[in-house]
Amino acid sequence: xxxxxxxxxxxxxxxxxxxxxxQLQEKIRTKGLNPAILKEKKLKKIIRNSDELxxxxxxxxxxxxxxxxxGTEKPKTMLAHxxxxxxxxxxxxxxxxxxxxxxxxxxxxxxxxxxxxMGTGSNCSYYDGQRLHQRVISLGYTLMDDASxxxxxxxxxxxxxxxxxxxxxxxxxxxxxxxxxxxxxxNLYKQPNPNAYLANFAEFMFLNKDSKYMNKLIKDxxxxxxxxxxxxYEEELKSVPVHFAGSIAYFSKNxxxxxxxxxxxxxxxxxxxxxxxxxxxxxxxx
Numbered sequence: 352x353x354x355x356x357x358x359x360x361x362x363x364x365x366x367x368x369x370x371x372x373x374q375l376q377e378k379i380r381t382k383g384l385n386p387a388i389l390k391e392k393k394l395k396k397i398i399r400n401s402d403e404l405x406x407x408x409x410x411x412x413x414x415x416x417x418x419x420x421x422g423t424e425k426p427k428t429m430l431a432h433x434x435x436x437x438x439x440x441x442x443x444x445x446x447x448x449x450x451x452x453x454x455x456x457x458x459x460x461x462x463x464x465x466x467x468x469m470g471t472g473s474n475c476s477y478y479d480g481q482r483l484h485q486r487v488i489s490l491g492y493t494l495m496d497d498a499s500x501x502x503x504x505x506x507x508x509x510x511x512x513x514x515x516x517x518x519x520x521x522x523x524x525x526x527x528x529x530x531x532x533x534x535x536x537x538n539l540y541k542q543p544n545p546n547a548y549l550a551n552f553a554e555f556m557f558l559n560k561d562s563k564y565m566n567k568l569i570k571d572x573x574x575x576x577x578x579x580x581x582x583x584y585e586e587e588l589k590s591v592p593v594h595f596a597g598s599i600a601y602f603s604k605n606x607x608x609x610x611x612x613x614x615x616x617x618x619x620x621x622x623x624x625x626x627x628x629x630x631x632x633x634x635x636x637x
Contacts, residue, residue: 352407352412353370353411353413355415356417357451357626360385360544360550361471362382362383364379364624364626365404366379366626367379367411368633385419385420387419388544395436395437404437410440414441415629417629418445418451421447422474422489451626452625454629454632455622456619456621456625458620460480464478464591465581465592465594466595467581470600472500473497473498473502473599475487475576475581477587492545496546497576497579498599500550501545503569504552506572520565523555569603570610582616592618593611593619594620595607598623
């Protein structure tokens with residue numbers, strides 16, 4: 352049995368398949384396992400809290416894990432150690448979430464493309480058909496993550512407090528969320544995963560997507576992401592498409608296409624949930 356895992360900061364999806372590529376059970380969902388944010392003890396606790404994973408842990412021969420926070424060696428190694436500790440009989444491979452996006456969106460193994468992630472966080476890389484090239488090392492949600500869920504959450508909260516929201520949007524925002532200053536500060540500074548907390552506000556943006564205010568907010572964020580991240584690969588953009596993975600990208604398809612037309616790059620595939628593309632990729636290798 353192999354486990355294919357796709358983890359963001361908010362949630363983590365696990366799919367078990369047998370050696371013939373047949374999915375053995377329903378997708379298992381746990382909290383996100385971001386080793387750049389969570390400590391080893393917390394990572395172990397999240398996995399052990401899943402009864403479904405504990406039942407099958409000794410039957411697993413391979414774990415293919417793709418996740419946020421796995422782009423640098425120290426957290427990547429720590430998470431690999433955690434997985435090896437729990438899945439004692441398994442060979443463990445840990446890759447950054449960008450590689451999950453690549454394998455889930457490209458049309459063939461050797462296709463070159465610029466590949467973007469827009470989920471709770473955001474990132475962008477170039478895949479030359481064999482190797483991944485990252486020209487910007489992400490510094491996470493505090494300094495980077497343009498056009499991500501947590502980016503848009505911050506923008507919405509700031510606009511609310513700066514009185515820059517249209518009145519009807521502001522009233523709707525107040526009805527949907529607890530916007531008391533102390534509550535927001537508690538979640539941002541006293542609770543784990545503040546990036547995931549911020550990303551929860553992005554749903555509101557899509558529920559009110561038809562308003563001029565929200566449309567501008569979305570496009571401004573995408574444009575900023577394109578300028579800061581996608582155009583790191585300006586030369587490559589002349590000949591390759593730009594693929595997108597993640598829920599923010601999926602629900603912003605039209606706005607992404609409008610920005611792409613304005614800035615001059617070619618949009619390729621969209622994959623809302625990379626785990627589905629990863630299952631196809633790994634089962635094809637069995």
